Amino acid sequence: EIAENVCREQAVGRELCPELFLLGAQKCGSTAVFRALTENFKLDLTLPVGIPLVKEPQFFNYFYDRGWSWYIGAYGLRKSTDQVGIDASADYTAFAQAPVRIQAGMNAERLRFIMIMRDPVQRAYSWYTHVHAFGMFYENYREAYLCFDYKFSLMSKYATEAIAKCMLAAGSPPEVFPACYHTARSQAYPSYHDHHVYIEETGMTTAYFDIIAYHFTSGLYGYILSHWFKFFRPEQFCFLVYENMVENPLSELAYLKPCIEHFGRQINLETRSVELPKANVQVCKNCAYYEQLSEESLKTVGATLHRELYLDSNELVRRSLRELYNRTDVKLWEIDYGSGYQLPGSVGEDLRLGA
Numbered sequence: 001e002i003a004e005n006v007c008r009e010q011a012v013g014r015e016l017c018p019e020l021f022l023l024g025a026q027k028c029g030s031t032a033v034f035r036a037l038t039e040n041f042k043l044d045l046t047l048p049v050g051i052p053l054v055k056e057p058q059f060f061n062y063f064y065d066r067g068w069s070w071y072i073g074a075y076g077l078r079k080s081t082d083q084v085g086i087d088a089s090a091d092y093t094a095f096a097q098a099p100v101r102i103q104a105g106m107n108a109e110r111l112r113f114i115m116i117m118r119d120p121v122q123r124a125y126s127w128y129t130h131v132h133a134f135g136m137f138y139e140n141y142r143e144a145y146l147c148f149d150y151k152f153s154l155m156s157k158y159a160t161e162a163i164a165k166c167m168l169a170a171g172s173p174p175e176v177f178p179a180c181y182h183t184a185r186s187q188a189y190p191s192y193h194d195h196h197v198y199i200e201e202t203g204m205t206t207a208y209f210d211i212i213a214y215h216f217t218s219g220l221y222g223y224i225l226s227h228w229f230k231f232f233r234p235e236q237f238c239f240l241v242y243e244n245m246v247e248n249p250l251s252e253l254a255y256l257k258p259c260i261e262h263f264g265r266q267i268n269l270e271t272r273s274v275e276l277p278k279a280n281v282q283v284c285k286n287c288a289y290y291e292q293l294s295e296e297s298l299k300t301v302g303a304t305l306h307r308e309l310y311l312d313s314n315e316l317v318r319r320s321l322r323e324l325y326n327r328t329d330v331k332l333w334e335i336d337y338g339s340g341y342q343l344p345g346s347v348g349e350d351l352r353l354g355a
């Protein structure tokens with residue numbers, strides 16, 4: 001039996017514990033980043049062996065009850081001092097208890113976290129597409145979707161109402177995510193799971209509403225960050241912005257340097273040009289009941305989501321990255337959502353600083 005505190009040592013011959021975490025949210029391009037690290041930069045990172053989703057052990061969210069032996073055992077023993085174990089469960093960011101458990105059980109000071117962010121609207125729509133492509137055989141997903149006639153636009157509308165109400169009741173930024181993430185059962189707000197609301201457009205009442213909320217709460221990056229910052233120091237994080245990465249992979253991936261060099265390893269950014277590997281590109285044209293939104297329709301839905309759900313969170317991201325990392329190049333996701341969109345003063349300021 002492996003003891004819970006075994007990860008506090010780094011001795012060769014003892015258990016190698018994962019120390020590099022590749023976090024999302026999901027659908028932010030984490031598979032492409034993983035491939036860039038291992039294929040383009042030829043970084044030898046140790047993955048767990050013998051557990052179902054190798055790259056994503058999902059221990060600190062879904063499989064915690066399988067125990068530490070299951071998780072740590074899968075990484076084997078340390079062969080050298082600079083060996084690095086990686087856990088690329090992007091989804092840890094969607095669970096408030098994940099950083100609590102990581103801090104409690106791992107060698108917290110040693111850890112580094114790569115966190116990727118993407119326009120939360122595009123991300124949510126990508127997850128919706130993913131569910132149509134891969135998740136509709138789960139009965140609870142089908143039932144949750146059925147109430148909305150399987151439509152992303154309807155889900156957005158009702159999820160925005162519920163989540164915005166929760167955020168209003170939640171208090172200061174660090175409190176928002178634990179109170180309002182998709183499986184939250186806070187005093188401030190009853191759980192989404194038991195949130196039964198009548199959908200006017202379909203004449204049905206919601207079931208498994210937490211499944212719907214998940215699409216949208218996973219994009220509240222600003223609040224996710226202020227939650228993780230309760231457990232780890234800013235120096236332990238390296239941020240990637242999906243849109244920047246697509247536009248200029250090399251200069252965006254350069255932000256990973258401190259998180260890699262921390263382990264005595266190098267990524268050579270000077271000599272090679274890097275193309276971001278294409279991974280998990282989804283096509284759902286023939287998915288049954290799939291609401292394929294035109295660019296224009298997604299902009300209409302997205303403008304409301306940004307205005308009513310993401311605005312403060314997005315601002316928090318930009319402010320955190322500017323103040324803590326001196327970064328002013330975080331994409332203004334809201335700006336793509338149509339003319340007439342009123343930027344608040346502080347966002348306008350960010351825009352000027354970023355220009």
Ligand SMILES: Nc1ncnc2c1ncn2[C@@H]1O[C@H](COP(=O)(O)OS(=O)(=O)O)[C@@H](OP(=O)(O)O)[C@H]1O
Pocket residue numbers: 024025026027028029030031032090122126127129130246276277278279280281282
């Ligand atoms: N090279 C490159 N350039 C641009 N976009 C890319 C690239 N590689 C992956 N992707 C897009 O990333 C989305 C998948 O993200 P993830 O790998 O994090 O998905 S998952 O959470 O692991 O399922 C998925 O987004 P959507 O296409 O919007 O669904 C991928 O298309």
